[in-house]
Amino acid sequence: MKLRFLGTGTSNGVPVLGCQCEVCTSKDPHDNRLRTAAMIETEQTRILIDCGPDFRQQILPLPFRKINGILITHIHYDHVGGIDDVRPYCMLGDIDVFANKATCQGLQHTLPYCFGEHLYPGVPRLNLHNIEPHQPLIINELRITPIEVMHGQLPILGYRIGKLAYITDMKTISEVELPYLEGVEALVVNALRWEPEHHSHQLVSDAIAFGKRIKAKQTYLTHLTHKIGLHAEAEHLLPEGFHFAYDGLEIEV
Numbered sequence: 001m002k003l004r005f006l007g008t009g010t011s012n013g014v015p016v017l018g019c020q021c022e023v024c025t026s027k028d029p030h031d032n033r034l035r036t037a038a039m040i041e042t043e044q045t046r047i048l049i050d051c052g053p054d055f056r057q058q059i060l061p062l063p064f065r066k067i068n069g070i071l072i073t074h075i076h077y078d079h080v081g082g083i084d085d086v087r088p089y090c091m092l093g094d095i096d097v098f099a100n101k102a103t104c105q106g107l108q109h110t111l112p113y114c115f116g117e118h119l120y121p122g123v124p125r126l127n128l129h130n131i132e133p134h135q136p137l138i139i140n141e142l143r144i145t146p147i148e149v150m151h152g153q154l155p156i157l158g159y160r161i162g163k164l165a166y167i168t169d170m171k172t173i174s175e176v177e178l179p180y181l182e183g184v185e186a187l188v189v190n191a192l193r194w195e196p197e198h199h200s201h202q203l204v205s206d207a208i209a210f211g212k213r214i215k216a217k218q219t220y221l222t223h224l225t226h227k228i229g230l231h232a233e234a235e236h237l238l239p240e241g242f243h244f245a246y247d248g249l250e251i252e253v
């Protein structure tokens, strides 16, 4: 199973519009971060985790291939703003979209034309599935367990797939969730910046502490702001086994 980081930037992406800092003006492609999303692929299966506003740009260079499911973490625009752009992939079949109840309701509200009784020709054909934390779902040969994390006051979903766990936009996590993360070897988790603290996102130090707590072999930080600094320099500031993810990075799990 392969995970590709489609985007590793926070909600406004990097470069930040109008910013002239050294990261935003860097020529190193590692310093360009589209909005956070990922793709899981095996021989038979392609799954998206989130589908943000940069989806079209993220998928354009990749082979055109059926999308077997979209796992949504939460309703924020930087995670769902590209769903309409899956339209061409619906030629290959309807697409199953998995999300918690609040996110399902939010999607029906923001994309009403996708979920009505009589669909306008050409709209994305999406089958919405309301999923619950800890209730596994199956997509082809993959068994996926949703876990719940807190994004400030908002409960959102992370996903466990085999030895991989993918968590974004987390601030805190309940003890109850930890058993579902046992045995994770590759952890993807959000880290906004070094400091100052943020009300709904972890910092780098929190992400490192979390990775150590989970005992993941490798931890990849995502949902990063330009305040992380130049990728080439920042990467060396992390302990062994921790990495800043970057757009286009692929890991084998």
Ligand SMILES: [Zn+2]
Pocket: 010, 011, 036, 076, 078, 079, 169, 223
């Ligand atoms: Zn976000």
Ligand SMILES: [Zn+2]
Pocket: 015, 016, 019, 020, 021, 022, 023, 024, 025, 226
């Ligand atoms: Zn900047």
Ligand SMILES: [Zn+2]
Pocket: 074, 076, 151, 169
């Ligand atoms: Zn969010």
